[in-house]
Amino acid sequence: MADLTCNLGKITLKNPVMTASGTFGYGYEYNQYYDISQLGAVVVKGICLAPSPGNPTPRVAEVSGGMLNAIGLQGPGVDAFLHGEHYLPFLRSVNATVFVNIWGKTVEEYGEVAARLDAESSGIAALEINISCPNVKAGGVAFGTNLKLAHEVVSLVRSRTNLPIITKLSPNVTCIADFARAVVDAGSDMVSLINTIPGLSIDIETRKCRIANRTGGLSGPALKPIAVRMVNEVARAVSIPIIGMGGIMTGEDAIEFFLAGASAIAVGTANFVDPYAAPKVIASIDAYLDRHRIRSIAEIVGKLEQ
Amino acid sequence: MMKNGEIIENQRLKGDYFKVRFYAPQICETARAGQFVHVRITPRGDRILRRPFSIYNCENDALEVVYKVVGGGTKELSELSPGNVCNLLGPLGVSFSDPLPGVIPVLVAGGYGAAATYLLTKQVSQRGIFLIGARSKSDVLLTDEYQKEKYEVRVATDDGSEGHCGFVTDLVAQLLKEKPDEKFFFYGCGPHPMLMALAKLLRANRQKGELSIDHLMCCGIGACFACVVKVKADTLPGWTFARACVDGPVFNLDSVYVE
Numbered sequence: 001m002a003d004l005t006c007n008l009g010k011i012t013l014k015n016p017v018m019t020a021s022g023t024f025g026y027g028y029e030y031n032q033y034y035d036i037s038q039l040g041a042v043v044v045k046g047i048c049l050a051p052s053p054g055n056p057t058p059r060v061a062e063v064s065g066g067m068l069n070a071i072g073l074q075g076p077g078v079d080a081f082l083h084g085e086h087y088l089p090f091l092r093s094v095n096a097t098v099f100v101n102i103w104g105k106t107v108e109e110y111g112e113v114a115a116r117l118d119a120e121s122s123g124i125a126a127l128e129i130n131i132s133c134p135n136v137k138a139g140g141v142a143f144g145t146n147l148k149l150a151h152e153v154v155s156l157v158r159s160r161t162n163l164p165i166i167t168k169l170s171p172n173v174t175c176i177a178d179f180a181r182a183v184v185d186a187g188s189d190m191v192s193l194i195n196t197i198p199g200l201s202i203d204i205e206t207r208k209c210r211i212a213n214r215t216g217g218l219s220g221p222a223l224k225p226i227a228v229r230m231v232n233e234v235a236r237a238v239s240i241p242i243i244g245m246g247g248i249m250t251g252e253d254a255i256e257f258f259l260a261g262a263s264a265i266a267v268g269t270a271n272f273v274d275p276y277a278a279p280k281v282i283a284s285i286d287a288y289l290d291r292h293r294i295r296s297i298a299e300i301v302g303k304l305e306q
Numbered sequence: 307m308m309k310n311g312e313i314i315e316n317q318r319l320k321g322d323y324f325k326v327r328f329y330a331p332q333i334c335e336t337a338r339a340g341q342f343v344h345v346r347i348t349p350r351g352d353r354i355l356r357r358p359f360s361i362y363n364c365e366n367d368a369l370e371v372v373y374k375v376v377g378g379g380t381k382e383l384s385e386l387s388p389g390n391v392c393n394l395l396g397p398l399g400v401s402f403s404d405p406l407p408g409v410i411p412v413l414v415a416g417g418y419g420a421a422a423t424y425l426l427t428k429q430v431s432q433r434g435i436f437l438i439g440a441r442s443k444s445d446v447l448l449t450d451e452y453q454k455e456k457y458e459v460r461v462a463t464d465d466g467s468e469g470h471c472g473f474v475t476d477l478v479a480q481l482l483k484e485k486p487d488e489k490f491f492f493y494g495c496g497p498h499p500m501l502m503a504l505a506k507l508l509r510a511n512r513q514k515g516e517l518s519i520d521h522l523m524c525c526g527i528g529a530c531f532a533c534v535v536k537v538k539a540d541t542l543p544g545w546t547f548a549r550a551c552v553d554g555p556v557f558n559l560d561s562v563y564v565e
Contacts, residue, residue, distance in 0.1 A: 022530070023525075023529065023530065024529055025528060025529035025530070025531075028528075029525075029527050029528040029529045029552070030527070030529065032527075033308075033527075045529075045531075053546065053547055054531060054534070054547060057521050057522070057532075057533075057534060057535075058521065058522045058532075059522070059531070059532045059534070060522055060524050060530075060532040061522075062353060062354070062355050062379075064352045065352055065354065066354065067354070067355060067524070069524075069530070069532065071530065071531050071532065074531045074534070074547060220354055221354065249354075269354070271525065271529065272355065272356075272524050272525040272529075272530055273346065273354050273355065273356065274308075274346075274393075275308065275395070275525075275527060276308065
């Protein structure tokens with residue numbers, strides 16, 4: 001048994017495997033299959049100020065090696081998350097390590113959600129900021145594709161909470177390393193990447209988009225080489241911990257991310273294919289380390305040979 | 307639960323319609339009418355997502371699914387042979403409820419929606435009526451099986467090639483007219499427009515029932531919010547999105563939101 005303990009600055013996790021926001025609900029659903037406290041962290045589906053109905057359907061389309069989704073961040077809102085029985089109170093009751101993913105339609109909303117969570121933060125280990133959603137006050141430009149806006153969101157969240165902050169970077173930029181530097185400058189303790197990449201899939205019989213929202217975020221194994229490349233670019237640019245994700249289906253996929261420079265990883269779309277995907281990835285990372293006589297996961301982080 | 311299910315039999319019923327039997331004793335033990343099984347057709351490859359199928363029947367440890375080849379995934383399934391194995395997640399979702407004593411179950415199917423209601427014939431003690439509507443004679447399925455279970459069968463086709471020329475809702479209206487004093491409980495499964503028309507008709511006639519409604523599904527266990535359908539709610543627009551996989555696929559007629 002290798003030592004899977006994972007140090008992410010102020011936080012220490014049992015192991016480096018977490019769930020990608022939006023692919024694991026609020027943990028409740030998967031706890032019926034296994035004890036979710038064995039995960040490094042449960043990253044819950046995005047939380048904003050008010051309940052959000054999400055997009056019209058169809059919301060997903062399968063594509064080669066992955067899927068497109070445009071769920072539209074359907075969610076219960078921060079109040080229900082803090083007090084509803086299937087949300088944070090449940091996660092506390094099973095002793096899960098919880099990262100809360102947050103989003104807003106304006107810069108101010110991000111600050112407000114962070115403050116609300118900070119005020120009742122028992123059971124919350126960190127906040128992950130989704131900066132890939134559109135700013136309604138600036139014509140729908142995603143916060144995460146504009147350096148100034150990204151900096152502004154993270155700075156405001158930083159000023160409203162003492163919880164560790166992870167900024168989830170958007171891959172839809174020319175130089176992702178610039179964004180990593182900007183959010184570190186704004187006070188982000190970590191970065192996670194990558195979010196999905198917008199795609200379009202067309203039904204050639206009806207000549208219509210297969211998703212009601214027209215475009216959807218591409219996820220799944222098709223994404224992995226792009227994600228590994230971006231993790232490596234960010235690892236060369238900043239020295240804070242990186243949480244890598246994008247198409248991880250197996251432990252072997254996860255090892256690629258560690259070698260590229262990620263200190264921890266998240267399992268996303270694989271949860272939809274196999275509800276046991278995340279614990280299987282943990283077991284398989286452990287087996288890889290044993291096979292190579294590596295004592296701890298930290299020994300391989302960023303050890304890509306030149 | 308998640309189990310590997312070996313294929314015992316995989317045969318064409320007619321046209322693009324097939325029936326596959328998996329050896330799945332544990333899933334069969336708890337499966338109820340209206341529930342579904344989420345099938346991983348290939349362990350590796352291009353298509354990574356599972357496919358949800360209504361549980362058609364459970365007999366002698368075999369779980370049966372009736373499906374139509376509609377795309378790449380179901381085509382692949384139709385090419386599998388006895389001895390091949392699929393990973394099965396199930397039984398999932400909310401099941402149909404039993405009718406009260408003295409109430410006649412009326413099963414209303416659109417096309418291969420007929421597969422979702424069959425288990426009721428085994429589960430429910432009273433005999434009832436099976437109404438099926440389909441595009442054409444070649445899409446009318448499973449009528450012999452319902453007849454064998456002593457259900458009265460009535461058929462409607464859009465083109466009049468079998469039974470009444472028209473919609474299955476015409477058969478429902480006719481039944482209500484024929485037997486105005488009978489107590490019925492309706493079970494519906496089929497394409498969305500058919501279910502909405504059925505909901506309107508049943509409500510207008512103050513009938514009770516349940517509809518199996520689904521949408522393109524992804525995780526099947528309530529986590530991804532892909533398969534949502536509109537249900538009545540105390541919100542400004544009067545509805546909210548509920549997950550077909552865990553809040554459904556069976557919804558009470560009273561909670562279904564009709565636009």
